[in-house]
Amino acid sequence: MDSDLAAADRQPENHPLRTVKPERFQALKKYWDLYLIMLPGLAYFIIFKYVPMGGIIVAFQDFSAFAGIRGSEWVGLAHFKNMFTDSEFYTVFKNTLLISLYKLIWGFPGPIILALMLNEVRHMLYKRGVQTLVYLPHFLSWVIIGGILVNVLSPATGIVNQFLGMLGLEPIFFLGSQEWFRTVLVVSDIWKEAGWGAIIYLAALASIDPQIYEAAVVDGASKWKQLIHVTLPSLIGTIVILFVLRLGSVLDVGFEQIFVLYNPLVYNVADVIETYVYRTGITQGQFSFTTAVGLFKSVISLILVVLANKAARKLGQDSLW
């Protein structure tokens, strides 16, 4: 695929219609309209992506809205020193890593298993029906899922606690309980995204050459042996690259989900870097300190993504770039 695209890329240059005239501004003259239509998009990236990168310098200042970036006082690394001596920061950092890790351990295998199960279904109508239902939650916002969760998990009226009641168990206030909150995060994340995540594995499964299965059957392989010796080895490349890339974004825990679901009762276990930055930065106006915290996260994320991509390449897989 890659080489195809590269070939398509080069083609216009070699095309007989474009005679080689190595004049510097020729392209600009001939395709000025194409340069022009790029401008809105480019302006967007400059203003809303690159200017904020410059705005990172407020992390090294005592930013005041009155003085602005130019007038605010420089404090060097003071905010970073504060950050590393702040116990709240450690809690938040720990929460971020833990929630991310739990989601990885429990959530990563879900789509793979689901795809393998769906792949065994021969009845097309049934397969499509199941797929339609499991993709659906992906399209709903976390606000709506949050609303459904508050409702379904409500200690007094929720269906889950009604069920627990039938089993003779005490009701649990899931969203207000420090023990249960992270479980709710992980399970609801799987519920929302596992079906969607299965699509890419299903595509990988669909691209396995059926002749390999035929050969395996001729060799007397049972369904189970086919799974172990044909299906899984064909899938392993996709699994590895998705896993590695997932490791790269380990600090992105799912801000909207937590923001919708958490409340003061569970800040202790639920507050992650981004919710913390929002709360102390935007709502309490500590712009400089929280920019420092945000920068810390961005830098670690950048390093992780670059490493993850290197690892994916080393493993002989396609990489992100």
Add this chain to the structure above:
Amino acid sequence: MRLTRGEHLASRLNYLALGFIALLALLPFLHIVAQSFSSHQAITSGRVTLWPVDFSFEAYVKVLREQAFMNAFKVSLLRTVIGTLLNVVITSMLAYPLSKAYIKGRSAIMFLIVFTMLFNGGMIPTFLVVKATGLLNSFWVYIIPGAVSAFNVIIMKNFFQGVPPELEESAKIDGSSNIGTLVRIVVPLSMPVIATITLFHAVGHWNAFFDTVLYVTDRNLFPLQVYLRELIMFNQSNISNNNGYSANIDSTLLALESLKAAALIASTVPILIVYPFLQKHFVKGIMLGSVKG
């Protein structure tokens, strides 16, 4: 293919398990639908599970009469239509030139775009920029700061590169301008990728709520998701203040239970309506997305 008895059994179990999983995806919705058609008393006494009790449309009538709900619905709809249109147009306008080898500097531009996927200024500096542009508390704050997605530019650029150059050359021989070729030849050939990106952006706009939380305090500009969040959180914080689920929850709050359910359903319906039409596209879209730059 002949199966052994064990394989038959495994296959049956697989069908059953998948049915169960599909049901798990569906049950919470059914529960909410049932609540939205039930009376307050039935919900609070815990009698509503998957079937309405004391069936009534009352909650829906109330929700649809609610000025704030209808206003929020309008904001969401406007935002989705205008925002998506602009997303797709600007993304195509940026991606098409980048798909052409004869555009100088395109790999440098691509690098600058991809880099924004790896590193960003973060929430606070972005907030300060949005504030400086004067977009706070304006409808356009929903449209402009999210106008282009780097990821979609890559997807689209890759798709455009797959359009046979011969078609574009022949259009040019027939006297078509560069942009005329884009509009009349390339865009019609690229409908799969355009449909996909339209879908992703539209769902994103419909579901977005965080930019409101960050940038907007004017209640007239609140979209549906923020309206819902207030409705839901209002209830929840009251419950937690009441020290859990004690008996003395006041009845006006409980009146909200079915209202809340009805509002949730009413905001989900637009997605449910378009969902069946879009399903075939998004599977393709994920595949397009996995094509590497």
